[in-house]
Amino acid sequence: MKSSDQLVPDxxxxxxxxxxxxxxxxxxxxxxxxxLEAAERHIAELEGKLLKLKQYRGELKLxxxxxxxxxxxxxxxxxxxxxxxxxxxETLLKEIWKKLLPSRASEAAAAASEYHxxxxxxxxxxxxxKKMRQETLTFAxxxxxxxxxxxxxxxxxxxxxxxxxxxxQTYEKWELILIDDHSTDPETLRCxxxxxxxxxxxxxxxxxxxxxxxxxxxxxLAVAKGDWVAFLDxxxxxxxxxxxxxxxxxxxxxxxxxxxxxxxxxxxxxxxxPIFKPDWSPDYFLTCNYVCHLTLIRRELVERMGGFRxxxxxxxxxxxxxxxxxxxxxxxxxxxxxxx
Numbered sequence: 001m002k003s004s005d006q007l008v009p010d011x012x013x014x015x016x017x018x019x020x021x022x023x024x025x026x027x028x029x030x031x032x033x034x035x036l037e038a039a040e041r042h043i044a045e046l047e048g049k050l051l052k053l054k055q056y057r058g059e060l061k062l063x064x065x066x067x068x069x070x071x072x073x074x075x076x077x078x079x080x081x082x083x084x085x086x087x088x089x090e091t092l093l094k095e096i097w098k099k100l101l102p103s104r105a106s107e108a109a110a111a112a113s114e115y116h117x118x119x120x121x122x123x124x125x126x127x128x129x130k131k132m133r134q135e136t137l138t139f140a141x142x143x144x145x146x147x148x149x150x151x152x153x154x155x156x157x158x159x160x161x162x163x164x165x166x167x168x169q170t171y172e173k174w175e176l177i178l179i180d181d182h183s184t185d186p187e188t189l190r191c192x193x194x195x196x197x198x199x200x201x202x203x204x205x206x207x208x209x210x211x212x213x214x215x216x217x218x219x220x221l222a223v224a225k226g227d228w229v230a231f232l233d234x235x236x237x238x239x240x241x242x243x244x245x246x247x248x249x250x251x252x253x254x255x256x257x258x259x260x261x262x263x264x265x266x267x268x269x270x271x272x273x274p275i276f277k278p279d280w281s282p283d284y285f286l287t288c289n290y291v292c293h294l295t296l297i298r299r300e301l302v303e304r305m306g307g308f309r310x311x312x313x314x315x316x317x318x319x320x321x322x323x324x325x326x327x328x329x330x331x332x333x334x335x336x337x338x339x340x
Contacts, residue, residue: 116270119337124241132170132244141250145174145243145296146226150216151192151234153185158235163195163202166232171243176202176232177220182210214308214316221299221307229299231317237266238294242338246296249334257298257328258321260291263339271340280331289318291331294339301327 124132136142147166151159166176178196183189196204205223207216221229230246232238246259265273277290284290295317305323312319325331 113270115264115272115274119264119271119274123239123337129170129240132241133172136171136173136244136247139247139251141247141254142173143228143247143250144226145171145247146220146224146229146299147174147176147232148179148217148220148224148229149176149232149234150179150181150213150220151183151188152181152210152216153183153188154234156187156191159188159191160195162232162234162236165237165240167199168240169238169243170241171247174201174243175224175226177223178202178204179216179220180204180206181212181216182207212310212313214310214313217316218307221302224299227299228296229302230294230296232294236293237340239336239338239340241336242294245334245336245338246294249332253332255330256332257301257330258291258324259296259332259334261294261334261336261338263293264337266340274337276335276337277333279333279335280329282325282329285321285325289315289321291321292317295321297324 149162154162163176163178166174176199178192180189180192183192192204196202203223205219207219217231230243242261245261249259250256260277262277263275264271267273275290275292278284281290301324302320305320305327308316308320310316
């Protein structure tokens with residue numbers, strides 16, 4: 001039991017701590033209120049832009065209807081007949097200019113071809129790919145790799161090329177999990193069914209309603225059986241030796257938790273905009289998600305982190321990788337362009 005002389009200072013100290021905590025809570029509340037006001041202003045701006053966008057869409061639709069009406073009008077057909085003789089010189093002039101002066105598109109294509117040509121010289125040749133298939137049989141460590149690919153109304157041509165790049169892998173111990181995030185395009189749905197029936201390693205699962213890329217990826221993780229998972233976007237491509245190079249790395253670095261490689265962009269002119277990445281750099285990674293594609297991660301680690309979080313859709317990979325880097329620094333880099 002304390003005397004009254006001891007209780008008074010203790011009580012005053014307790015009240016002082018409470019007042020300090022109250023001031024701290026007030027500051028936090030003020031900060032949160034200012035953040036909320038800023039968010040409300042931002043939402044109001046977005047709503048204004050959305051309203052303008054709807055108005056522009058309505059105007060564009062009206063203009064398209066007017067254009068169709070004009071195209072079908074008899075006056076336009078008569079005008080085309082009358083003006084036909086005068087358009088011949090114009091057409092000839094355009095052809096002459098095409099031959100005399102290179103267009104900006106051709107200049108851009110020439111610039112892009114420098115990297116494209118470099119990649120063709122440095123990517124694996126047919127003979128090397130054949131040797132890789134034989135070398136995989138000698139690997140002491142041959143893990144099953146689960147490739148997770150959410151799909152939503154993907155253009156069929158791109159989807160087929162994406163899946164074909166997986167089927168062409170020289171390391172063949174993989175499973176491809178396609179998660180249909182409630183696609184509505186009949187061609188996409190038909191293509192998915194055909195692809196799933198073409199190879200027993202392709203697993204197709206569907207959602208009854210659209211949930212977004214994080215939820216779809218988590219559904220793929222729930223189906224995955226591999227010790228390692230890789231993430232492939234539905235309109236991207238893998239190099240034929242993508243999985244081979246990662247699994248080969250594991251032979252000498254079996255304790256790795258995350259492996260990433262270099263990548264580039266696939267354009268109408270070919271391969272472009274390469275991203276040659278540094279080895280693991282925690283400081284640089286805090287400024288941007290330079291790891292990105294292609295990544296292989298231990299499935300157990302991804303599950304321990306809780307998988308993807310839907311509130312970060314659009315940056316879900318970065319969010320997951322940041323949480324993983326809090327748990328491990330066993331992060332390795334394969335310095336090859338393996339993802340397009």
